[in-house]
Amino acid sequence: DSGVTQTPKHLITATGQRVTLRCSxxxxxxxxxxxxxxxxxxxQFLIQYYNGEERAKGNILExxxxxxxxxxxxxxxxxxxxxxxxxxxxxxxxxxxxLVWETQYFGPGTRLLVL
Amino acid sequence: xxxVTQLDSQVPVFEEAPVELRCNYSSSVSVYLxxxxxxxxxxxxxxxxxxxxxxxxxxxxxxxAEFNKSQTSFHLRKPSVHISDTAEYFCAVSLSxxxxxxxxxxxxxxxxxVHP
Numbered sequence: 001d002s003g004v005t006q007t008p009k010h011l012i013t014a015t016g017q018r019v020t021l022r023c024s025x026x027x028x029x030x031x032x033x034x035x036x037x038x039x040x041x042x043x044q045f046l047i048q049y050y051n052g053e054e055r056a057k058g059n060i061l062e063x064x065x066x067x068x069x070x071x072x073x074x075x076x077x078x079x080x081x082x083x084x085x086x087x088x089x090x091x092x093x094x095x096x097x098x099l100v101w102e103t104q105y106f107g108p109g110t111r112l113l114v115l
Numbered sequence: 116x117x118x119v120t121q122l123d124s125q126v127p128v129f130e131e132a133p134v135e136l137r138c139n140y141s142s143s144v145s146v147y148l149x150x151x152x153x154x155x156x157x158x159x160x161x162x163x164x165x166x167x168x169x170x171x172x173x174x175x176x177x178x179x180a181e182f183n184k185s186q187t188s189f190h191l192r193k194p195s196v197h198i199s200d201t202a203e204y205f206c207a208v209s210l211s212x213x214x215x216x217x218x219x220x221x222x223x224x225x226x227x228x229v230h231p
Binding site for chain 2: 098106
């Protein structure tokens with residue numbers, strides 16, 4: 001158990017809908033990262049938040065957004081969902097601002113299925 | 116471009132046999148390397164990491180990896196595998212980008228299948 005929690009574990013929704021994925025980092029960790037894992041794209045970094053502020057951005061679509069709250073939990077919002085958004089979404093956390101040598105600890109993931 | 120290549124998408128092996136999962140990276144700067152394991156229907160778990168120092172890194176569950184700068188490789192090894200090692204293994208490199216931020220770049224993964 002990494003100490004990172006994600007809810008829900010599974011989510012089934014329809015095209016065009018909006019969903020929110022939630023992540024709680026390990027106790028004491030200040031950074032939260034979001035990743036998307038799909039069969040064709042592999043593990044792709046989406047976005048990082050550090051202590052409430054956006055720190056780094058990866059291959060995140062404009063339909064997707066995230067935020068980190070004062071209690072450090074984070075939410076990933078996915079809107080206007082398409083079939084291709086079906087994937088496993090991981091959250092990870094690290095202790096600092098994401099220095100190059102920091103270890104990221106991953107949650108169990110949320111499996112999203114868009115029908 | 117900086118990237119990570121895992122040379123084998125699948126590696127079948129018999130129980131108690133040795134295994135090597137290959138990983139090559141491309142980077143012109145200092146690298147920090149990680150191996151993660153993903154068991155079926157679970158998240159990623161850190162196996163080991165190389166930050167600096169000894170090029171032979173020992174991790175959990177009997178795994179070890181060797182950093183080879185000249186060959187830009189970070190291969191993962193285990194002398195004797197168990198059925199429970201069946202999983203997907205990801206090599207990753209942590210890189211700095213202009214703008215002062217860092218990213219963890221993952222390879223495509225190697226599926227290790229241990230057979231009795």
